[in-house]
Amino acid sequence: MIKSTFWQKLFTTIVLVSIAWLSWTTNATAYYNEEEKIFLQAWRIVNQAYVDDSFNDQNWWFVRQRFLDRGFSDRSATYDAIEEMLATLDDPFTRLLRPEQYRSLQVNTAGELSGVGLQIDINSQTKQLEVVTPIDNSPAEKAGIKPRDRVLAIDGVKTKTLSLDEAAAKMRGQVGTPVTLTVQSGSGKNTNIRDVEIVRDRISLNPVYARLDDNSGETPIGYLRLAQFSANATKEIAHSIANLEDQGAKGFILDLRNNPGGLLQAGIETARLWLNSGTVVYTVNRQGMIGSYGATDEAVTDAPLIVLVNQGSASASEILAGALQDNDRATIVGETTFGKGLIQSLFDLPDDSGIAVTVAKYETPNHRDINKAGIEPDYKVSQSLLPFSEMGTGDDQQYQEAVKLLTKQTLVAQN
Known part of the structure; x- marks a missing residue:
């Protein structure tokens, strides 16, 4: 009887405490x-x-x-x-996106943009606003701005006083309007600071350029250039692979140079186009728990593949290059990539603003941490940045090296 009374009292106390706590939290929430x-x-x-x-x-x-x-x-x-x-x-990647900035970001990942055509970042060590890459055929590219250039000011406003999104917003504007960027190139004795006036224009973000190179000897080569990982990138790549094989392509060169990344899922899905098995990427959260994305046994081609990268290849480009390299699916040619191995997720706030938060880092299938290190090419070929019109031509040393390697691989595969 005594035990029964004790447990009844204890249960009653717990219920009362629970009710009191619920009442307090409800009132506390209402208080704000x-x-x-x-x-x-x-x-x-x-x-x-x-x-x-x-x-x-x-x-x-x-x-x-x-x-x-x-x-x-x-x-x-x-x-x-x-x-x-x-x-x-x-952490410059964890940031508030005010309503206008949030809407603009959502539009950009859908493949539409107006402005100067620069992909930018904040260097985690120097804290300077840095160019990841100019977009192909954009006003910024035509003005001679290159990857790793630092943007010191925008229309006289020092960029050290601006967030990443504020800087991007200042570069955007109506087509035909000018903006002046103070740009620093090189380092040490070779440092060059100059003002560059750029006229804003409509930026085409069609992510894929494809053509058949049948002038490279006995092996017709499918050349695919991926500008960024937008929502329609994987679909466009798959369509281009099929078309090029119909035209007789026996091998492929996938050009990720100056591709700053974009949507993580688009990078994963593009890797799956080339892989029948294996891991694409590992993600590691703050608890150290490892998640992974793998191939889905649905590769659209098993033709030999060379991937071109340079210091402007970042984020999802590095996921794709690392996946193909570690799974022995492709040979990587070019220069060490940018080294951005952090993953951000977007979260809605109640008033149409949003917040981007770094939620994890990623590792290649062989558990290489890419952040700040990048992907090392199998064959290192250095060259100055080429305009879009000269990529994939006789003046493109990285492309020509890829053609040589691919021709050898294709001949071996055919024998």
Whole structure:
């Protein structure tokens, strides 16, 4: 009887505590105003998903409370607070996307863009705004801007005062309007700083250029250039492979030079076009848990393949090159790639803004960490950056080396 009474009292106490806690959390949530709720949603997303569970060696709960104590007078102040909070992570890829920026990013990954045609990044070591690559045939490429150039100012505004998205927004604008970029090239005694005026234009992001090279000896070669991993990239590559084989292609050169990446899933699906088996990429989250993406036994061709890369090949390009290299499916020719091995996910906030958060890093099938290291080519061939019109021609040394290697591989496969 005594035991029964004890457990009844304990159960009643637990129920009362649970009800009290639920009541408190409900009231606490109701207590926050709209600005605080937006801030807290951003904080929770980072708290649950960010790759570094030390949050750059700081107490994330204390960070939360410090900003809540300060308060937010309006939406602009809320955005400023979120950006300041994210800046404490010292990760340029984890960032707030205000509504206009968020809409613009979604449009860009769908394959539409207007502006100067630069893919940019913030160098994690120097903190400078850096060119990953100019888009093929864009105003920036025609103006002579090259991968690894630093953009010091945009219309006189120093880029060190701008976030990545703010810098991108300043470069965008109406077709026909000018923008002046202060660009630094080279290093040490070879440093060159200059102002470059560029007239904005409509940027074509058709991701695939394909043609049959039947002037390369006895082996007709299918040349595929992939500009970026947009939503329709895999479909376009698959269609081009089929067309080129119908035209007689016996081997392929896949050109990923100056391809800055794009959608992770597009990189994975493109790798699957070439692989019948094996791992495409591993992802590693903050708990050290490893996930993987593999081939699906649906390769569209088993023809010999050479992949061209350079220092402007980044992110999803490195996933694809690493997957094909580690699975012995392709030979890599060119220069060491950019070295971006971090994965970001996009999360919606309640007011049509969004937040990009670094959630994991990726490794190649042989567990190589690409971040800051890049993919080393099997055959290193250095050359200055060529305009799009000269790629895949007799003046393209990297392409010519790929043709030689592919011709040998094709002849061996045929014998």
